[in-house]
Amino acid sequence: MDIKLKNKYAYITAFIICVYMFGISALSANDFIKNRKYLVADPYFTSSGFKNELVGYFNNIQALSGVYKDYSQKSDDQKVTKAELASSKTLYDSNLRNKEDEINSKYANEILAAEKEGIKATVSRLTEEKNKELDKLKKENTKTLEDFKKEIAEYKTKDYENVKKAVEGKSIIKYYIARGKGNVIDTNIQNVSDIDLYVKNNALYSIKFSKQALTNNNGIASINKWFTGNFEKGYFIIPKDIEPSSYIYESYIYYNSVGERIIKEIVIGAVSFSIGLFMLVYILYILKKNNKEIDFTQKLTKWYNKVPLDARVFIFIIYSFIMSVYLNTVVFFYKPYSLGQLHKLTIVAFYIFYFIFNVRMVVNLKRNKEEFRAEIKKCLLYKLSIFMKESPMTKTTKFKVRGIIILTLLAGVAILAAFIALMSRSIVIIIPIAYVFCYLLFIVIYSFNVIKAFVSIVKGTEEIVSGNLNYTIKEKGRGDLFELAHNINNMKSGFKKSLENEIKSERLKSELITNVSHDLKTPLTSIINYVDLLKKEDLSNEKAQGYIDVLDRKSQRLKILIDDLFEASKMASGAVELNMEKVDVTALLSQALAELHEKINNSSLIFKLKVPKEKVYANLDGKKTWRVFENLINNILKYSLPSTRVYIDLVVDDYKIIITMKNISSYEMDFDKEEIFERFIRGDKSRNTEGSGLGLSIAKSILELQGGNLSIEIDGDLFKVKLTVPCYQP
Structure with missing residues (x-):
C-alpha cells in the first residue's frame, strides 16, 4: 500500500x-435521522397514520x-331537530340574499351611468331586466x-347507512365495549365470551381503555x-387474520420493512x-511522513485563500444549508x-470533500x-469597518450604512428561515x-x-x-446629502x-469719488473765484x-473736509493713538451740549436730556468720545x-452704558441704514447742507476702537442713534 500511494x-x-x-455514511446517517421512528416495536401501530384511522x-x-342511536326506529320528524332545520333555512336564506345582492350590484353601475347621461330608455330597460332576474x-x-x-x-339517513356499514360491516378493526365483565354494550366480534383470552390468542395489535388504567397515547x-x-372497559383490536390486501396490513408490512432497511443502512x-x-488517516500519515502534498489540493488551497475569510464562511454556511x-x-x-x-452520491461526496477542505x-x-x-x-467586513472608521462621512450616515448592512444580512437570514419553514410547512x-x-x-423607499x-442637488448646482x-x-432629512445641500446653499x-458687496463697493467707490469731488470742488471753486475778484484794482476796502x-x-470749510478725510483714513487703517482713561460719560455728554449751546439756542429744536444724577464712568479717550458726541449733535x-x-x-x-439720541428728520429717509455709515454718504441725498458725510463713519469707528458700538434705527421720520460703551472696570 505504501508503494502505491507514492504515485500522485x-x-x-x-x-x-x-x-x-x-x-x-452521511446518506445512511441522514436516512436514519429521517426514518428513526420506524425502529420502534410495531412502528405502524405507533404512527400518527394508524392513530388517525383509529380515531x-x-x-x-x-x-x-x-x-x-335508535335512528332506524325514528320517524322523519324525529330524525330532524329544530336546530338543524333552523340552521338549514338560515343558510338557504343567506345564500338567496347573496344572489339577490349580486343581481342588484350587476345592474347598479349601468343604471347609475345611464341616469347620469340622461338616457331614460336605457334606465327603464335595465331596471326591467333586473326585476325579471330577481323574479326568476x-x-x-x-x-x-x-x-x-x-x-x-x-342526508342523515345516507350518512347513517355509511357509518353503520363502516362499523358493523366487514371491518378490519374490531371493537368491544362493556360496562362490566359480562355486560357487553356493543361489539363487532362474533362468539366472544372472554375478551382478554380473545385478545391474547387472536390480536396482532390491541389497545385497551378503562377507568382504572387510562392510556397515555x-x-x-x-x-x-x-x-x-361512559363505560368501564373497551378494546380496539387488529386481528392476526387481517386481510393481506387491506390498507392497514400493507402499511404494517411496509413500516416493518423500512425498519429492517434502516438497520441495514446503519x-x-x-x-x-x-x-x-x-483511509483518510492513512493518507495524511503517508503524506506527512514523506513531506508531500497532493498537487491539485495545493493549487486549490492557493486559489481558495484569495477569497476573503468572511466570504468563505458565508459560502460555507449557504452551501451547508443547501x-x-x-x-x-x-x-x-x-x-x-x-x-x-x-449522481446523488457524487453530490454528497463533493460536499464532504469541501467540508474536509474547510476543516x-x-x-x-x-x-x-x-x-x-x-x-x-x-476580510470584507474588516475592510468595511476600517473604511467606515476613516471615512469623512457624518455619524448619521455611518449609522445608516451600518443599519442597511445589518438589515441586508438579516434579510438573507430571513430568506433562509423562510425556505426552511417552507420545507417543514410551518406557519412560522x-x-x-x-x-x-x-x-x-x-x-x-429609502x-x-x-x-x-x-437629483435635487445636481439640478441645484x-x-x-x-x-x-x-x-x-x-x-430634507439628515446625513451627508443633507450636509452637501446645506453647504452648497x-x-x-x-x-x-x-x-452684492462687490457691486455695492463699486457703487460706493463711484459715489465716494463723486461726493469727494463735489465737496472739495465747491469751496475750492469759491476760493478761486473770490481770489480773482480781489485781483481787481478798483475794489473798495469794505468790499475786499x-x-x-x-x-x-x-x-475753513476746505480744512474741515480735509481733516475729516484724514481722520476717516486713520480710523480705517487703525493707525489711531487712544488715550484711554477713566471718564465721567455724563459730564462728557453735558460738556458737548454746553459747547454747542449757542447753536442749540439759535435752532428751533427742543432738547430733552435724561441722565442719571450720579456719575457714570467708562474707560474711554475723552477727546475722541467728545468728537463723537459733537458729530451726532451737529447732525x-x-x-x-x-x-x-x-x-x-x-x-x-x-455693565453697559447706553446713550440714545432721537430726532424727527426734516427729509424723507429712503436710504439703507447700513449705508449711512459709509464714507461721504449722507441721508440728505440733495446735499444741500454743509458737511463731509464722514461724521457717522468716524463716530462709529471711534466707538468700535474703544470696545463700543454705534447703531441706528429708522421708524418713519424718527431717526434713532444708539451708542453702547462698557462700564468702567477697575
Missing part, C-alpha cells in the same frame, strides 16, 4: 474513495351510539320547511375521555465511515440500483496565529416573509429618497452654475453676498474785506425738522 494518482484515487465512503373508526362508533330567482327558490326537513332527513385523548365518562454507514476514516435541504429530500437507498444513485483550513489557521491575523485583515414562515417584504419596501435628494443665484436646493449665499471773509469761511441740528423735540437718554444696563 494513487493519492487522488485513494482520497476520492475516502470521500465517497464518507458520502455513503376515525371511533368517531363512527360514537355517532352510532349518540347522534344515530324567487320562483326557482321557493323551498318550504317540509322540503328542508326532507333534504336533511335524506397521544392522538387518542378523545377516545380516552369518552370511555372515562451497518453500511458504520462500515463506510470506518473505511473512509481509516446540502441539508438536499439531504432532507433525497432518496438514495432503493432498488433497482441506477446511475441516479451514483483543514480552520486547523491551519488555528496553528498559525500570524496567518489568521493576516486573513482577518483581508409568515415572520421571515413579513420581514423580507418590509425590508424590500424600506430599501425601495433608495428613492436618496436618488431624489441627489446646474442652476447656480448657470447664474441663477436665487435658486435654493431643498434641504451656504456657498451660494456667501457667493451671492460677496457679489467781504471777499476776504468769504475766502476765510471757504478755506441733529442739521437734519432735524424745525420746532420738534430731540431726546437724549443715558442709562446703565448690565
